[in-house]
Amino acid sequence: MVFLTLPCWIRSRGPDRYWKVQELLKHARHFRGRKNRCYSLAVRAVRRAFVYATKARKLKKRNMRTLWISRIAAATREHGMKYPALMDNLTKSSVQLNRRVISDLAITEPRSFLSLAKLARARQQEGFRAVLGDGSEPPGVFSRVVMLQ
Amino acid sequence: MPVRGTPSRFLKSVLHNGVGRYVCQLKRISIIFSKNAQSSLGVRDFIEEGVVDYAKKNPGTVVYVSPQSCRIPRIVAEYLNGNVREEIITSKTAPQISELLSKLTNQSGLDVIRIRKPFHTDSPSIQGQWHPFTNRPPSIGPIRPHKQAAP
Numbered sequence: 001m002v003f004l005t006l007p008c009w010i011r012s013r014g015p016d017r018y019w020k021v022q023e024l025l026k027h028a029r030h031f032r033g034r035k036n037r038c039y040s041l042a043v044r045a046v047r048r049a050f051v052y053a054t055k056a057r058k059l060k061k062r063n064m065r066t067l068w069i070s071r072i073a074a075a076t077r078e079h080g081m082k083y084p085a086l087m088d089n090l091t092k093s094s095v096q097l098n099r100r101v102i103s104d105l106a107i108t109e110p111r112s113f114l115s116l117a118k119l120a121r122a123r124q125q126e127g128f129r130a131v132l133g134d135g136s137e138p139p140g141v142f143s144r145v146v147m148l149q
Numbered sequence: 150m151p152v153r154g155t156p157s158r159f160l161k162s163v164l165h166n167g168v169g170r171y172v173c174q175l176k177r178i179s180i181i182f183s184k185n186a187q188s189s190l191g192v193r194d195f196i197e198e199g200v201v202d203y204a205k206k207n208p209g210t211v212v213y214v215s216p217q218s219c220r221i222p223r224i225v226a227e228y229l230n231g232n233v234r235e236e237i238i239t240s241k242t243a244p245q246i247s248e249l250l251s252k253l254t255n256q257s258g259l260d261v262i263r264i265r266k267p268f269h270t271d272s273p274s275i276q277g278q279w280h281p282f283t284n285r286p287p288s289i290g291p292i293r294p295h296k297q298a299a300p
Contacts, residue, residue, distance in 0.1 A: 027154055053151045078284045108274035110283045 068099040075106035079117040089120035092127070093142050157263040163230060166257065172209070174229050174257040178250070179213040182222035188239040189222040195243040203250055210254070224249065228258025 021039050027049070028035055028042040035045040073083035090097065095116070097105075106113040119142065126140025166172055180196065182189035196214055204212045224246075226234045234253065238246055277283070 027150070030153055049151050049154070075279075107279050109276045110279045111276045114284075 065099060068103040071103040072099060072106060075103075075113055076117055079114060081117055081121060085124055086117060086120045089123040089127070090116065093119060093123045094146075095119070152263075155263060156260070157265050158260060160264050160266060160269045161259070163257050163259065172229075173207060173254060175207070175210045175226060175254050176229050177211045177213065177225075177227040178253070179215060179225040179227075180222075181215050181217055181219060181225065182238075183219050184216045186220065186222075188220070191240065191242045191246055192222045192238055195246045199243060199247050203247065207254060224253070226253045228256075230258040232258040232260065234258075 024046055025036070025039065025042055027046045030036070031042070031045055031049075035041045069083065072086065076083055076086045090102075097116075102113070102116070105116070123140070123142040126143045129137055130139065130143065163174060166174065180192065180200070182192040182196070184193075200212060200214065204210070222238050224236045224238055226236070228234070234256075236249060236253070238249065241249070
């Protein structure tokens, strides 16, 4: 008589569970609480973290732009102008600097930023004169549009 | 991968390489392959034709060619700052391997992780960085020696 059914009941599971678990836990090591140690809690936390990271790529661009805009606004108010006036007049004078560059200039190059603000104010005055005054005054220097062939 | 979960570094060059002379940062290249396996076919072709030219063109890099019985052929590149990079070259053709080698030659040994900013300056501000008193006129006049009214 040979007993064959008992050995068939012994199953050996997969050999790699430790490494698969570690692969997930390595993304959770900097979390707080049991989420950084226990697998079932870490699975949910790591998935949320990845989802937040995906969504944040768009938000980062938005947040950086608002940061630059608030910095430029603060810097122009120091010189007695406002942010919309500055940006409008810079684009009208065909100064094609983006907000990141202008905010960096305002921080590290304050005198260049002052000259940009003065340029914008001059263009603004020319705009006012063109609209409010009669045609007797000559048109302004900064409102000349240069056509490059 | 989340920003805080993965390591990151700032852009830098090893000891301002390139400002004066350029030193190739690749110290040693070891090509490990097998003499008879099919996966190292491209490697063997490369060693027949391209390795000597590569070694002559890069005199500062030591090239080791070691045939062993291995399943997967590799290239182990060691850099001057101690970093070791291993590339697996199974079933690659000889021109692909030479392209890979030129890529490794041009790399500095710094880690291939996220670079926070694509620029770096040692002197970010030329006109003086802004501080709250930059655009404020001084509230008291210039400091002069105290005038004594002579009798």
